[in-house]
Amino acid sequence: MRRLCPTISELNAFHSAAKHQAFTMAARELCVTQSAISRHIAALEDYLGQKLFIRKATGLELTEAGATYLNATRPAMAALESATAQLMSYGGDGGSLNLSVPPTFAAQWLFPRLGHFKRTLPQVSLNFVRYQHAHDFATPHEFDAAIQYGYGNWPSANARYLIGKETSIVCSPQLQAALPLNTPQDLMRATLLQHIEVPLAWQDWMEANGLDASASRFGPGFNLYSLIIRAAVSGFGVGIVPTCLVEDELQAGTLVEPLKDRFDSPLGYYLCAPTARTNLSVYRLVAGWLEHCCNHAEGVAVPATAEAGTGCIFCAPQQGANGANAVTTAAVMAG
Numbered sequence: 001m002r003r004l005c006p007t008i009s010e011l012n013a014f015h016s017a018a019k020h021q022a023f024t025m026a027a028r029e030l031c032v033t034q035s036a037i038s039r040h041i042a043a044l045e046d047y048l049g050q051k052l053f054i055r056k057a058t059g060l061e062l063t064e065a066g067a068t069y070l071n072a073t074r075p076a077m078a079a080l081e082s083a084t085a086q087l088m089s090y091g092g093d094g095g096s097l098n099l100s101v102p103p104t105f106a107a108q109w110l111f112p113r114l115g116h117f118k119r120t121l122p123q124v125s126l127n128f129v130r131y132q133h134a135h136d137f138a139t140p141h142e143f144d145a146a147i148q149y150g151y152g153n154w155p156s157a158n159a160r161y162l163i164g165k166e167t168s169i170v171c172s173p174q175l176q177a178a179l180p181l182n183t184p185q186d187l188m189r190a191t192l193l194q195h196i197e198v199p200l201a202w203q204d205w206m207e208a209n210g211l212d213a214s215a216s217r218f219g220p221g222f223n224l225y226s227l228i229i230r231a232a233v234s235g236f237g238v239g240i241v242p243t244c245l246v247e248d249e250l251q252a253g254t255l256v257e258p259l260k261d262r263f264d265s266p267l268g269y270y271l272c273a274p275t276a277r278t279n280l281s282v283y284r285l286v287a288g289w290l291e292h293c294c295n296h297a298e299g300v301a302v303p304a305t306a307e308a309g310t311g312c313i314f315c316a317p318q319q320g321a322n323g324a325n326a327v328t329t330a331a332v333m334a335g
Contacts, residue, residue: 006044008080013040014052015077018070021059074139079276095282096125100132100146104225105269108245109163110147113293120314124285133197137274145273145283149198157272160287163294164242164268169205170255172235181238181258184209191237192219193228198267201240205263229255242269289314 006014016026017037027034045052052066062070101110106128117126129143137157152159171181171190179190184206192202194217203216222228225241232239233254243262249255271290277283292314 006047007040010040010044010047011073011077013037014044015070015073017041017053017060018062018066021061023060095123095280096127097280097282097286098127098129098142098144099286100129100134100141100143102131102147102149102225102269104229104245105147105149105164107226108229108248112248116293117289121285121289124282126286134272137272144277144280145271145286148270148272149267150270151266152268152270154270154272156274158275158278159270159272160291162269162271162290163244165265166243167201167205167240167263167265168243168246168250168257169238169240169259169263170229170232170246170250170257171238172233173253173256175235175238176256176258184211184259186258187238188212188215192216193231193237193239194219194221195225195228196221196223201265201267204265205240208263244269 012030013026013036016029017023020026020029023034023037023041027037030037041052048065048069050065050069051063052069054061054063114126117124132141132143132146134141134146134148134154134157136155138155147162148154148159149164152161169187175181175190179186181187181190188211195201199217202219203213206213206216219237220231222231225245228239228241229246229249231237232241233249238258240263242265243250246255250257271287273283278287292312296312296315
């Protein structure tokens with residue numbers, strides 16, 4: 001009897017080969033041999049009666065039929081992956097979550113808190129996959145959830161605000177003294193460090209302070225907040241960055257806030273995930289922990305409220321069987 005659809009092995013080989021445009025990289029990703037990938041693709045092409053790839057010396061290229069089939073099967077593969085992950089985590093208190101995080105946010109804010117995460121949620125494994133600035137979460141991605149910087153309006157995504165709207169003007173102590181910088185008007189003669197993917201940051205700040213914003217986009221550009229922070233520490237110019245990213249530098253005194261007042265930006269860091277992923281117990285645990293870290297000081301218990309009926313379970317975690325602090329999915333759901 002003729003089978004009605006390709007095998008999962010054939011589809012996995014096809015999607016991986018299409019992503020990497022090479023059988024060798026597909027084999028490495030799927031932990032099989034290159035000849036196995038080649039056999040799966042040949043079997044799939046024979047089954048479909050269509051050539052899916054053009055083999056070239058420089059690699060693979062999708063045929064028109066291959067590109068059409070890739071786009072048509074992506075939603076089904078994503079749905080299958082989601083259903084599998086949900087079933088694997090159903091009824092359990094742990095699991096694995098593939099998380100995509102902006103590099104600066106990871107290094108400056110998230111990673112210093114991973115020790116607390118491990119102590120609190122030892123049953124959860126976080127995999128930090130390649131960061132992607134996703135615009136539409138209806139398109140399948142390699143992550144289960146992503147922390148994104150923006151306005152909170154991502155199509156087809158559940159977006160939960162975390163932190164980052166509070167924004168600081170920062171520079172080195174030496175630069176503050178040399179210019180000097182004491183008022184918003186003083187910044188008009190400073191070098192403004194620009195984030196090329198957040199081009200309106202200085203304009204929003206200048207307009208909020210009643211300044212002429214015509215020169216708001218002049219200054220050296222950087223594609224990462226970490227580079228702006230390093231440039232500011234070196235005395236290269238003045239940066240405008242989310243306060244949560246410079247907590248250590250401000251405490252150490254390598255950066256100062258010359259104007260003291262902070263700015264409430266419309267942009268912030270959000271935890272985003274396709275709706276299907278938000279039902280995973282492991283996602284709920286990670287989301288709850290992130291919101292705890294953003295809203296509650298470490299070691300400070302949050303009192304019970306009439307609305308919630310209980311305090312934050314991450315502020316007073318339960319003791320696990322091995323003596324380590326642990327929080328369960330049931331506790332998150334109950335809270």
